[in-house]
Amino acid sequence: MPEFVLVPGVFTGPQAWRATAEELAARGAKAHVVDLGPGTGLETHIDRVVAVLDAIGAAGDERDVVVVGHDYGVYPAVGAADRRAERVARLVHVDTAPVRAGVPALAALADQEVRERLTAAGVTTGELPPPAREEWRRWGSTAGLSDADLDLLTASAAAQPLGTLTQPLRLTGAAERLPSTGVLCAGSGASLATLRMLTSFGDPVLAALARPGVTFFELPTGHWPMLSCPGELAEVLLAAAAGEGATLMTAQEEPETPxxxxxxxxxxxxxxxxxxxxxxxxxxxxxxxxxxxxxxxxxxxxxxxxxxxxxxxxxxxxxxxxxxxxxxxxxxxxxxxxxxxxxxxxxxxxxxxxxxxxxxxxxxxxxxxxxxxxxxxxxxxxxxxxxxxxxxxxxxxxxxxxxxxxxxxxxxxxxxxxxxxxxxxxxxxxxxxxxxxxxxxxxxxxxxxxxxxxxxxxxxxxxxxxxxxxxxxxxxxxxxxxxxxxxxxxxxxxxxxx
The missing domain is CATH 3.40.50.1820 (Alpha/Beta hydrolase fold, catalytic domain)
Known part of the structure; x- marks a missing residue:
């Protein structure tokens, strides 16, 4: 069974991943939920994921390690995998866009109004306060979340250090060569059909995903599947670790006519x-x-x-x-x-x-x-x-x-x-x-x-x-x-x- 490193997204901490980690454990897989904790910049969060990977390596565990990032968490996840590529079997992106070297997480921040305000102000220090209970939908689809889920998100939410959003992601290129999987959440409007259409437009960022080793799954839920459907997400993560999933290419490795x-x-x-x-x-x-x-x-x-x-x-x-x-x-x-x-x-x-x-x-x-x-x-x-x-x-x-x-x-x-x-x-x-x-x-x-x-x-x-x-x-x-x-x-x- 593979070993999973689960990295939480903006405003969220280990509590968000707890149910999915338990589902993985029930299926025989070991899961490590990273506590990114306070920090002043993205590099601090990358170092904390690296520390988890190093601890797994020091324990001598021979199982494949799959690093999973949700939302903002994909930035420290990819950054850590880039620094310890030899220890990572696959990267998984949960309801998040591809990351690029030199681009900060602010570029992918869900709330456009906040993104534009921070960009215009050029602020790099301080914290972004977490949303109130009724504001979570500004940060992603809340489809599938129960009242209890929203209560958990709100109660466990923490302010996001602005440096984690404004510091550019430094990559060597090692992470780009790793197999990867995208988990698309339909409630957010993401689908494999949409990705195939956008790939046909010639977008170079998405074209890089139309290659062997890159797979996709769709879940009929919103932005927080680790809360709304932890069992289904656990099954998808196990399938991803096994190299399963759909691709952006046909069986002949040729793009479909859009x-x-x-x-x-x-x-x-x-x-x-x-x-x-x-x-x-x-x-x-x-x-x-x-x-x-x-x-x-x-x-x-x-x-x-x-x-x-x-x-x-x-x-x-x-x-x-x-x-x-x-x-x-x-x-x-x-x-x-x-x-x-x-x-x-x-x-x-x-x-x-x-x-x-x-x-x-x-x-x-x-x-x-x-x-x-x-x-x-x-x-x-x-x-x-x-x-x-x-x-x-x-x-x-x-x-x-x-x-x-x-x-x-x-x-x-x-x-x-x-x-x-x-x-x-x-x-x-x-x-x-x-x-x-x-x-x-x-x-x-x-x-x-x-x-x-x-x-x-x-x-x-x-x-x-x-x-x-x-x-x-x-x-x-x-x-x-x-x-x-x-x-x-x-x-x-x-x-x-x-």
Whole structure:
């Protein structure tokens, strides 16, 4: 049986790992829970994990040692493994992003507001106070946590020394060569499908994970699985130690064709494309003589900067643009700057500029515009719902993420559509839901629908029961084709084309 070294995350201590350590012990595995304790910097915490590894080595135990880091804990975990790589068989990251040499833990801090405030202030000393009981959701999804779990988190929480967050992580490269496993928590919005999609964008950080020896597991819970499902987490850790788990590659070690680049679910004949800066226009015949309504299709994300091809060249959006033109309206696609989850303001500005440019085109009826959003662009519907310009006849969305996910740490109130529709008086909204959506995303959609109903907002919902996120390239079913056709029909009616 392997031997585990468990490293707690921000604000938490050994108490958070206790139940999982007991579950591992019940299965015959030895577990050491590291008490990071007080300290002034990341190096202090790394030294404490190194001390545990040295103690295991001094005891002469020949079992494989697996170092597990949760949240911030992955920084001291990786730092220690880098210094004692010969003693570590595998690294496990629990609901945390990959770390990089020279980058401090502050870059991955869950609460965006706190992260930005500390970055702007340049503070490196002092402590970050722990959250109150009702504030834990700002630091990660609380899905699966009982009241007792939240009480334990709150009672055992300790202030986080700022030096542990601002000190850059020093690595030699030894840790990068170790086998590793990521435990994804669906409540945070993480999934293997999402990672595969992001890898297809060419993100170099994630591309490094698409190699032999790197595996993944998913747990249907929130950010603290060591509390919400300690038994399941223990089983996953044992499986990870055995080298099990899914990978980002196919059996042939070749990347899969991403959903957005696969053939579209409808047969849409070609339409000439006009490229104008960041915009592509698909214009139906006769628009020069009689201006037409326009539908602006807004891609999701985040899409890393420099990804090729860019979204307006993806099969999905080319097809939607052509589909709109064949319905007699101008189809518009664009590239915007949603390159990271903190970039919603920049992306929203790009969209506003694009809409202004579309409305200024003489072939477009400036008083009849619809905006159609996809996936991660869902939060960008909020400013339009709030502003309610008279020329915006409706909004539409396919499998949208209707609020920043818990793992994003984005707390900007300008991008929470549910809060806007709850007040009523918003433009009509056409929603296409994927029945096989991840539950973290589905929860944001359910919240939006409930808020729209409470506010009396005009909402049309079309369901694809057997559809996944990005179903246009994945699920060419009758229900998917019907939902897209019916959603387009309803949008055209709102534009006065039905």
């Amino acid at each position: 959903a957005y680049q696969r053939p579209f679910l409808l047969d849409v004949p070609p339409v000439p494309r006009e490229r104008r800066g960041a915009l592509d226009l698909y214009v139906p015949e006769g628009a020069e003589a009689a201006p037409r309504p326009a539908i602006v299709f807004v891609h999701g994300g985040p899409v890393p900067a420099g990804a090729e091809p860019t979204p307006r060249d993806w099969t999905t959006f080319v097809s939607y643009g052509r589909y709109a033109a064949h319905q007699g309206v101008v189809g518009v696609t664009l590239d915007h700057r949603l390159h990271e989850v903190s970039a919603y303001p920049a992306a929203a500005g790009d969209l506003a500029a694009a809409v202004a440019g579309v409305r200024a085109d003489p072939r477009v009826d400036a008083d009849r515009i619809a905006l159609w959003f996809f996936s991660g662009s869902g939060p960008m519907t909020a400013p339009w719902l709030s502003e309610r310009p008279p020329w915006l006849r409706c909004l539409a969305a396919c499998y949208p993420i209707m609020a920043p996910l818990p793992g994003w740490g984005v707390n900007d109130p300008r991008f929470r559509p549910a809060e806007v529709v709850a007040r009523g008086g918003t433009p009509p909204f056409v929603l296409v839901r994927a029945g096989l959506e991840s539950f973290a995303v589905a929860a944001t959609v359910a919240e939006f629908v409930a808020a729209a109903e409470a506010g009396g907002a005009p909402l049309d919902v079309f369901d694809v029961p057997d559809g996944r996120h990005g179903f246009e390239g994945l699920d060419h079913t009758d229900s998917a084709r019907t939902a897209v056709r019916e959603a387009m029909r309803r949008v055209l009616e709102r534009l006065g084309r039905g």
